[in-house]
Amino acid sequence: MKSLSIKNTAVSALYFIASMAILTGLWTLISIITKNEIPGPLSTWTIFKELASEPFYDRGPNDKGIGNQLFSSLSRVFSGFGLGSIIAIPMGLLMGSSKIGMRLLNPIVQILRPVSPLAWFPLGLLAFKAAEGATVFIIAITSLWPTLINTAFGVASIPQDHKNVGKAFGFSKWKYVVKIMLPYSIPHIITGLRLSIGVAWMVIVAGEMLSGGVGIGFFVWDSWNGLSLERILVAILIIGTVGLLLDKCFNALQTVFSWESK
Amino acid sequence: MKNIDKPIQFADSANDFHKLTRNTSILINDVTVSFKGKKGEFTAIKDINLEIKKGEIVSLIGHSGCGKSTLMNTISGMVSPSKGEVIANENLVKGPGPDRGIVFQNYSLLPWLSVYKNIFEAVDSVLKDKTKAEKHDIVENNLSMVNLMPHKDKLPGQLSGGMKQRVAIARAFAINPSILLLDEPFGALDALTKGSMHIELLKLWNLDNRNKTIVMVTHDIEEAIFLSDRVVVMNNGPEATIREIVDINLPRPRNKKEIAHDPEYIRVHDRLLSLLFEKLSIED
Numbered sequence: 361m362k363s364l365s366i367k368n369t370a371v372s373a374l375y376f377i378a379s380m381a382i383l384t385g386l387w388t389l390i391s392i393i394t395k396n397e398i399p400g401p402l403s404t405w406t407i408f409k410e411l412a413s414e415p416f417y418d419r420g421p422n423d424k425g426i427g428n429q430l431f432s433s434l435s436r437v438f439s440g441f442g443l444g445s446i447i448a449i450p451m452g453l454l455m456g457s458s459k460i461g462m463r464l465l466n467p468i469v470q471i472l473r474p475v476s477p478l479a480w481f482p483l484g485l486l487a488f489k490a491a492e493g494a495t496v497f498i499i500a501i502t503s504l505w506p507t508l509i510n511t512a513f514g515v516a517s518i519p520q521d522h523k524n525v526g527k528a529f530g531f532s533k534w535k536y537v538v539k540i541m542l543p544y545s546i547p548h549i550i551t552g553l554r555l556s557i558g559v560a561w562m563v564i565v566a567g568e569m570l571s572g573g574v575g576i577g578f579f580v581w582d583s584w585n586g587l588s589l590e591r592i593l594v595a596i597l598i599i600g601t602v603g604l605l606l607d608k609c610f611n612a613l614q615t616v617f618s619w620e621s622k
Numbered sequence: 623m624k625n626i627d628k629p630i631q632f633a634d635s636a637n638d639f640h641k642l643t644r645n646t647s648i649l650i651n652d653v654t655v656s657f658k659g660k661k662g663e664f665t666a667i668k669d670i671n672l673e674i675k676k677g678e679i680v681s682l683i684g685h686s687g688c689g690k691s692t693l694m695n696t697i698s699g700m701v702s703p704s705k706g707e708v709i710a711n712e713n714l715v716k717g718p719g720p721d722r723g724i725v726f727q728n729y730s731l732l733p734w735l736s737v738y739k740n741i742f743e744a745v746d747s748v749l750k751d752k753t754k755a756e757k758h759d760i761v762e763n764n765l766s767m768v769n770l771m772p773h774k775d776k777l778p779g780q781l782s783g784g785m786k787q788r789v790a791i792a793r794a795f796a797i798n799p800s801i802l803l804l805d806e807p808f809g810a811l812d813a814l815t816k817g818s819m820h821i822e823l824l825k826l827w828n829l830d831n832r833n834k835t836i837v838m839v840t841h842d843i844e845e846a847i848f849l850s851d852r853v854v855v856m857n858n859g860p861e862a863t864i865r866e867i868v869d870i871n872l873p874r875p876r877n878k879k880e881i882a883h884d885p886e887y888i889r890v891h892d893r894l895l896s897l898l899f900e901k902l903s904i905e906d
Contacts, residue, residue, distance in 0.1 A: 521730045524700065527717075528724045529744040529797065539743055543734040619734035619777070 399590045407590035408597075424574055430598065433564050433575040436492075440499025441560040448504035448556070449549060452511025457541065462512065473505040477563040481570050491571035498567050499560045506555035514548025515541060547618045554610035561603045646709075647801060647835035648674040648697055653706035655692050666692040668861040670706070672854065676800070679827070679836040681846035683898070684856030684865075690839045691727070691805055693856070697837060698724050698803050711800055720748040722801045723794035727809060729786040731778040731793075738774040741765065741793045748797040764792040767826060784815035788822065795826055804838040808845065817878065820848055824875070843894045847887060848876060855897045868893055 384401050391400035415427030455461045455469075477498040484494030522544060526536045568577025576595055583591035650672040656665045667689040674680050682690040695701035696708050699718040708715040710722060718724070731740050741761045749757060765771050768788035778786055787807060794802055807823075808816045827834055840846050846853045853868045872886055881887050 521726065521728060522732060524724075524726060525730050525732060525744075527700065528698065528726075529747050529793075530718065530720050531743075531747050535743065535747055539735070540732065543732070619779075 397589075399593060404590045404593045404597075407588070408594045411591070411594060426579065426594070426598070429574055429576050429579045430602070432573075433568065433577065434602070436495055436568075436575060437499060437557075437560045437564050440496045440563075441503050441557055443496065444500035444504030444556060444560070445507055445553060447500070448507035448552070449511055452508045452549070452552070453515055453537075453541070453545075455508070455512035456515025456545070462516065469505065469508060472501075473509075475502075477502045477566055478570070481567070491573065495564075495567040495571045499563050502563050503556040503560035506559060507549065507552035510548045510552025510555070511545060514545030514552075517548075518544050543619065547614065550610065550614045550617055554607065554614065557606050557610060558603065561599075561606060565599065645676050645712075646673055647676040647678065647711065648672075648837065649709040650674075650693070650696070651707050651709065653693070653696055653703040653708060655689070655696060655701055656704045665704075665861045666859055667856075668863055670864060672864065672867075674835055674837065676835055677832050678852065679838070679850045681850040681853045682837065682839045682856060683841060683843065683846050683853055683894070684862070685858055685898070686841070687859055688856045689859045689862040690856050694803055694805055694837060694839050697801070698722055700724075720797050721799050722803055723797055723799035725787075725790045725794045725802070725804045725807045727805045727807070729778070729790045731786060731789055733778050736775050736777055737770060737781070737789050738765065740778065740789060741796050744793050745796050760796055764796040767795070767829070768792045768822060783810050784819065787811060787819060791819075791823065791826070800834060802834050802836045804836065806839050806841070809841070816842075816845070820845065820878070824849065828875070843891060843898070846894070847872070847890055848878065848881065853890075853894060855894065866897055868897075 388400050391398050411426045415425045415430075417423075417425040418428060451465070455465050480498045480501055481494055484497035485491065488494050488497060518541065522540050525531075526540050531539065564575065565577035565580060568575035569581045572578055572581075576599060580592055580595045583589075583595065650670055653670045654665065654668050656663050658664075670693060682693060684690045692701055696703050697710060697715065699715045699722070702716075710719075713719075713721075731737075732743075735743065738761060741764060742757065745752075745757045745760050749760070752760070762771065762774075765774055768791060770785065770788055770792065773781065773785065778789070781789070787810075791807070808819050811819060823836075827836065836849075838846075838849065847870055850870050853870060855865045855868060856862050857865045868890060870886075870890055872881060872884060872890075
């Protein structure tokens with residue numbers, strides 16, 4: 361068993377390396393075709409090493425290390441995502457547990473869900489009178505939908521069997537929520553959170569481009585103004601990798617909380 | 623052996639006599655149940671009258687879809703009659719209650735709770751006045767009654783069908799209901815497990831001085847005869863009614879092997895067969 365899992369890990373690693381090789385190959389090809397207008401992997405790597413050598417320097421408001429930018433983005437993403445989840449989970453539980461709630465709230469969800477984060481930004485500015493608040497606001501309002509919808513779906517799909525247990529043994533409302541509703545829907549909620557953190561991380565770049573200040577999105581915009589495409593490419597790769605890691609974290613969380621696989 | 627058997631048999635017939643004078647446990651009064659479906663109203667059972675005495679074991683038998691589960695659910699309170707009423711323990715049934723323990727067809731254990739916790743939550747919810755230690759003792763006693771103490775920390779997913787069924791039965795017994803409702807409790811079990819589960823159930827019933835009323839839905843004739851005092855045969859639905867009530871006058875405790883040669887067993891078995899099947903061979 362153990363040697364088998366080691367073999368599997370080794371095979372996965374090989375596939376990952378091969379996949380990265382394809383990406384680098386395509387990238388080099390595009391770079392050659394565009395006559396180096398888009399920088400190739402090598403020159404990007406040089407810039408990356410330069411940026412990574414001193415990630416946390418701070419030389420004034422518009423000149424900070426890439427690590428600083430990243431952490432400021434992450435903290436913004438997590439406050440927006442956290443805020444969104446605090447709203448989304450209780451609302452989802454409510455929607456899922458009552459047919460009336462579902463029918464009343466679902467149209468609102470369907471109308472607000474497809475709205476682009478950029479469209480929310482002015483409203484955020486108006487409400488918070490500051491770019492920082494507006495950014496967190498747009499992250500919250502665009503990332504809460506997957507959690508909301510998944511939570512509601514999870515609760516609504518509690519099998520009659522489980523509900524019957526609560527009825528037959530006279531569970532109190534509280535016991536029903538804690539022992540039946542939440543345990544059943546937690547895997548669904550975590551799936552929702554996983555999708556939501558993905559959305560939140562996607563929104564951050566757009567948000568920070570508008571708000572300015574510090575952050576990976578601002579870094580991209582600043583690099584464009586400084587005409588350093590290598591820095592933009594470094595940022596893109598960092599954004600992608602962080603997104604992948606966030607997804608992996610929530611994936612792990614999903615395995616921990618899934619009672620179905622036990 | 624014979625000497626031991628005799629007095630029990632005497633006690634038994636006395637018990638049976640006592641049953642005649644016993645209180646009514648369940649009274650089903652002119653009950654009709656209709657459901658509103660997509661194609662209009664569907665009447666599952668119609669004008670059912672049935673009286674069940676305290677301590678009786680009664681089986682409801684019939685073909686699939688004949689409404690036997692519906693009839694039982696009116697006793698549990700999961701289904702409310704469209705017409706008529708059900709009285710259990712001298713109270714009008716308005717919904718599920720802790721005086722009626724239910725063993726569901728598909729066990730209905732909560733998959734995220736351990737065996738122990740599954741029973742504990744039911745006990746905790748029903749026997750509110752007991753201390754935590756008392757509840758703990760009740761759970762453990764009931765687990766040992768069904769020989770599941772070694773498995774108390776497992777999740778239901780790690781148990782076999784027979785073990786799950788024993789947990790469901792232990793859970794229903796743990797809240798000490800005066801009426802026990804079993805919905806095809808052994809339907810999903812293989813014949814061997816089923817046989818030993820029958821003995822387990824009667825053992826639990828005996829331990830409680832045969833005071834619990836047991837109503838069971840089944841489609842197994844042998845099971846119904848072995849366990850019951852009376853077998854209620856239902857007509858095919860829709861609008862199912864009671865076709866006939868067959869008394870099983872076999873002395874208790876019954877022995878699975880010996881009972882099969884008893885003339886009364888053979889008579890009852892034949893009667894039930896002919897009630898349930900119009901065709902008994904390909905020549906009919």
